[in-house]
Amino acid sequence: MPSRLVIAIDGPSGSGKSSTARGVARALDLSYLDTGAMYRAVAVAFLDAGVAPQDEAGVIAATVAADIQISLDPDDRWVRVNGRDVTTEIREPRVAQHVSAVSTLAACRENLVARQRTLMDADPRGCVAEGRDVTTVIYPDADVRVLLTADPQARLARRGGELGARVNTEQLRDQVLRRDADDSKLVDFTHAADGVHLLDTTHLSLDEVIRAVVALAKEIA
Ligand SMILES: Nc1ncnc2c1ncn2[C@@H]1O[C@H](COP(=O)(O)OP(=O)(O)O)[C@@H](O)[C@H]1O
Numbered sequence: 001m002p003s004r005l006v007i008a009i010d011g012p013s014g015s016g017k018s019s020t021a022r023g024v025a026r027a028l029d030l031s032y033l034d035t036g037a038m039y040r041a042v043a044v045a046f047l048d049a050g051v052a053p054q055d056e057a058g059v060i061a062a063t064v065a066a067d068i069q070i071s072l073d074p075d076d077r078w079v080r081v082n083g084r085d086v087t088t089e090i091r092e093p094r095v096a097q098h099v100s101a102v103s104t105l106a107a108c109r110e111n112l113v114a115r116q117r118t119l120m121d122a123d124p125r126g127c128v129a130e131g132r133d134v135t136t137v138i139y140p141d142a143d144v145r146v147l148l149t150a151d152p153q154a155r156l157a158r159r160g161g162e163l164g165a166r167v168n169t170e171q172l173r174d175q176v177l178r179r180d181a182d183d184s185k186l187v188d189f190t191h192a193a194d195g196v197h198l199l200d201t202t203h204l205s206l207d208e209v210i211r212a213v214v215a216l217a218k219e220i221a
């Protein structure tokens with residue numbers, strides 16, 4: 001394996017990106033970047049500032065101005081925006097409902113992509129980063145690039161298992177299926193680009209998925 005290793009993982013909601021990326025980072029002793037947490041943090045920032053989701057100029061201004069601090073430790077996840085800890089808040093349904101207002105604006109993506117590249121380069125050991133455009137836009141030169149997929153039913157069941165009684169069936173479908181449809185407007189995370197390994201996780205356990213990605217990393221001379 002190279003002395004510095006970069007692993008890029010993309011996929012739709014509930015495909016297992018975060019859990020897989022954290023497991024791989026632990027197994028290979030690498031830093032971990034949750035790029036989606038940054039989109040979610042910006043959503044909190046614009047909502048806090050009273051900006052309406054339809055106000056594109058307002059959402060862009062809130063993105064550019066957002067001071068985002070994020071942990072790169074797979075065992076200690078936290079994110080702060082404009083000085084406030086929003087680790088728990090970014091997982092709330094109101095954030096999932098409005099985060100696509102950020103992800104569907106090219107200017108917001110450009111701003112976050114530049115920060116994400118810098119964060120991926122911060123640790124000399126290397127990094128495992130996950131999101132929607134890590135394999136294609138943020139780090140197309142990554143040593144290992146993986147696109148995780150899973151049937152919609154499996155993804156709904158996984159996200160439902162996480163959120164439990166906090167959401168009803170309609171809210172769950174909005175969080176997973178509507179959000180994926182909106183999020184795919186500017187990035188393609190359903191087809192594997194050239195050189196990207198496609199891994200269907202529908203019938204795999206989390207451990208099996210982690211082992212498959214670690215094996216890909218170990219294949220590198
Ligand atoms: N292969 C898998 N089999 C079963 N459950 C999984 C698998 N991968 C992830 N999960 C579970 O599904 C939920 C969503 O996973 P997560 O990693 O947050 O997905 P994503 O980051 O793609 O939205 C978590 O509760 C996680 O433990």
Ligand SMILES: Nc1ccn([C@H]2C[C@H](O)[C@@H](COP(=O)(O)OP(=O)(O)O)O2)c(=O)n1
Pocket residue numbers: 012013014015017018035036037039040099100103130131132133134179183
């Ligand atoms: N690299 C990324 C990461 C996330 N996003 C967007 C798309 C998602 O709706 C939000 C939140 O991403 P997150 O990975 O937390 O979402 P899931 O956990 O997969 O449901 O951010 C993106 O557009 N590009």
